[in-house]
Amino acid sequence: MISGVRPGPSGYSPAVPHTNEPPFQLIRLLGEGRVGEVWLAQQRTRGGISRLVAVKLLREAWDEDSDAINRLKDEGQALALLQHSCIPGFHEITQIDGRLALVTEYVEGVDLARFGTRGNLLPPRVAVDIVARVASALDWALTTPNPETGRPLNLIHRDVKPANIRLSDQGSVKLLDFGLARSSEMHRHAKTRMGEVLGTPGYAAPEALAFQVSRPPGDVYGLGCTLFELLVGEPFFHGLRIEQQAMLAVQSRDYRDFLAKRLLAVEHPDLRILLAEMLAYSPEKRLKAGTVCDVCEDQIRQMEGPTFPEWNRKRPAEDLQVNRTPTPLEQPIAAAAPQEPVSAAATAPVVEQQALNPWVVGGAVAVLASVLFCCGASSLAGALWFALG
Ligand SMILES: Nc1ncnc2c1ncn2[C@@H]1O[C@H](COP(=O)(O)OP(=O)(O)O)[C@@H](O)[C@H]1O
Numbered sequence: 001m002i003s004g005v006r007p008g009p010s011g012y013s014p015a016v017p018h019t020n021e022p023p024f025q026l027i028r029l030l031g032e033g034r035v036g037e038v039w040l041a042q043q044r045t046r047g048g049i050s051r052l053v054a055v056k057l058l059r060e061a062w063d064e065d066s067d068a069i070n071r072l073k074d075e076g077q078a079l080a081l082l083q084h085s086c087i088p089g090f091h092e093i094t095q096i097d098g099r100l101a102l103v104t105e106y107v108e109g110v111d112l113a114r115f116g117t118r119g120n121l122l123p124p125r126v127a128v129d130i131v132a133r134v135a136s137a138l139d140w141a142l143t144t145p146n147p148e149t150g151r152p153l154n155l156i157h158r159d160v161k162p163a164n165i166r167l168s169d170q171g172s173v174k175l176l177d178f179g180l181a182r183s184s185e186m187h188r189h190a191k192t193r194m195g196e197v198l199g200t201p202g203y204a205a206p207e208a209l210a211f212q213v214s215r216p217p218g219d220v221y222g223l224g225c226t227l228f229e230l231l232v233g234e235p236f237f238h239g240l241r242i243e244q245q246a247m248l249a250v251q252s253r254d255y256r257d258f259l260a261k262r263l264l265a266v267e268h269p270d271l272r273i274l275l276a277e278m279l280a281y282s283p284e285k286r287l288k289a290g291t292v293c294d295v296c297e298d299q300i301r302q303m304e305g306p307t308f309p310e311w312n313r314k315r316p317a318e319d320l321q322v323n324r325t326p327t328p329l330e331q332p333i334a335a336a337a338p339q340e341p342v343s344a345a346a347t348a349p350v351v352e353q354q355a356l357n358p359w360v361v362g363g364a365v366a367v368l369a370s371v372l373f374c375c376g377a378s379s380l381a382g383a384l385w386f387a388l389g
C-alpha cells in the first residue's frame, strides 16, 4: 500500500503550504501498464502552488539500474525535449515513497481506445482530425532540433495505438507514453536487447515484428492501424492470432492480399488510399508523418461533419463509460515484465493494458523464427530463438 496517499482533494488550495505536507497526494489511478501505475495527483510546490499532475509510478520491485528505471528516465528526457501541443508537458522526475516517479501534465479527458468499436464509432472527419494531430506530433518528434546539437531529434515513439492517445476535455489530442521512444540524438539509459521486439503486436509494422527494425515508418504504421480501427470499428488485425500476424509480417504477398481485403471495409475512397499508403508493407513506401498530416488536413477541408473540437465540445458523457478489455494483440510487448502484481487502488482504475504474457510473444517469435529458418535466414532465426531463452 502506498503511504502518503490521501483521499481526493476538496478542491484547489493555493494557500501557503504546511512544511510537513507531502508534495504529492495521489488521488485516482488513471492507468496501469508496462512498468507501473499512472496516477492523477495533486502536487504542492515549494512556493505553495497547487496543481493537478499525472504521476507515472514505477512498481516497487525494480532494482536501481533496472530497465524500467532507465526507460522512465528516457521517457522524461524525451518529453522534456519535445514541447508540442499534442504531447504532454514534462514536469519532473522524483521519488514518491521510494518509488521513481515521472511527473507530467495531467490530460483530463478520455483515451482514444474508448472509441473504434462498432457501437461507438467517431464521425470519420473527427477520426481524420485526430490522426492529423498525432501525425503532427510524430513529425515534430522527428524534426525538432536537439537544443544542444542543433540536429533533428529523429525521435520515434514505437508504441502508437489508441490506448496511447488521449482526447482532452479542453479540445486537444495528446500522444502519451514515450516509454519506448528512441532517438539518435538523445542519450538513452535503456538499451534494446538483441532479438527484443518492442511495441504492441496489433499495431506493430511488419519490419518491427519480423526483423526488430524500429524506424519512423513504424510509427506511421501504428497510426494507420489506429485510423483503420476508428473508421471500421475493429482492429486492423482483428481475429488474427499473433502467430498469424507474424506470418504475414514475413510474407509480403500474403500481407498485400490481407491489406487489400481489409481495406474493403473502409467506406471512404480517399481514406482507403491514405490507409493503403500508411499500412504499406515496405517501410520505404509508407507516407512520412508530415505528409500524413498534410493529406489528413486536406481531407478535413473536403469532408463533411463536425471537426474534432466541435465534436469534442459535445462529446456525450456516456461515451466515457464504455470499457474494452484489450485483446492479446493490443497489449504491449514490454521491455520487461513486472515481477509482482500490484494490488488495486481503492478507486476503480481505468486499466488500459495488462502485463505481458511472455508465452504469447514467445510463441509468435518462435513461429516467426521457424518461418525465417525455412526461408534460409538462419542467422536471424537464431537471434530470435535466442530471445526466447
Ligand atoms: N498525462 C496523463 N494524463 C492523463 N492520463 C494519463 C496520462 N498519462 C497516462 N495516462 C493514463 O494512463 C494510461 C497508461 O499510461 P501510459 O503512459 O500509456 O503508460 P504505460 O507504459 O503503462 O502504458 C494511459 O493509457 C492513460 O489512460
Ligand SMILES: [Mg+2]
Binding pocket: 033, 163, 164, 177, 353
Ligand atoms: Mg501506454
